[in-house]
Amino acid sequence: MAKGGPLTSLSLTAEDHAQLVAWSKRPKTAQGLAMRSRVVLLAAEGRSNTMIASQLSVTLHTVGKCRQRYLDLGLDGLVDEPLPGTSRKLSDQDVERVLALTLESTPADATHWSTRSLSKQTGLGRASIQRIWRAFSLAPHRSGTFKLSKDPPFLDMVVGFHTCE
Template sequence: ALRVAPTVTLTSEERSELSRIVASRLSSVRLLLRARMILLAAEGLQNKEIAERLQVARWRKRYLEHRLSGIERDLPRGAPPVKMDVARLVELTTQSKPEAMTHWSTRRMAAELGVSAASVSRHWRKHGLKPHLLRGFKVSRDPHFVEKLEDIVGLYYVSPGACLGALRG
């Protein structure tokens, strides 16, 4: 026998109260989800349809994969962050020039690496690179320049206490 969920009938006050809960940013996630369930039931949807709409299967799967940590927080929204290939950025900036240009611009470098111009700018500042300053900036011909730069920059991130401890032996 086919089981049919009991019909939910709401007064206009109940419907507006549940709608207010769903729209409010102050509602707890649990209350919001339950209010949505009741509103969908009042529209005549069966439990299976409500479960599909509210992605119950997704939460079940996440729980099975990660247990409690899988349902405690929502996954980050949007596209995953793009990882910057810093070695390639430094190499391109210091070892080459774009075609028919005197130096790399943040936008041109961003297009080359498939990242945002803000990311390029942030990494140039972090590594002290200033390709737009022609007088103070020369393209290095050293094939091991990137590794040397990373070693030198790494020295600045070590705490003075760690250096003294290493020197004392």
């Protein structure tokens, strides 16, 4: 005996069909999105949820959910939603400010920015500075070119070394 109510017919526009085929076959598509695309394509062919679940090795609940999300929201219903949790705290302006200071200036009392000094200058946390630097592969302390230190004892040492020759 069949369970549940009758299935709502699913018809696709040409644009939706083309997009679903692209998502299901493109190698760089997230696997969840590719699977949901296949579910909707098979449902549009008139296959039952049981047949789709069996063919794609997913549960009936998954097939029903994918079908309903497409009916309710269209293609947007198939795309992964943002995961719950804390929202992004760093704005694009904060990231841009950190990058500009790191790449275009030096602190008054040092040769390069440290996470502590840049944190004090920007008001952002040290971990935030570290994440930004890591994301953009920045390491100011590993400069490929020599930078003359502005530290007065270092300058005296360099001047003293130069006069000894």
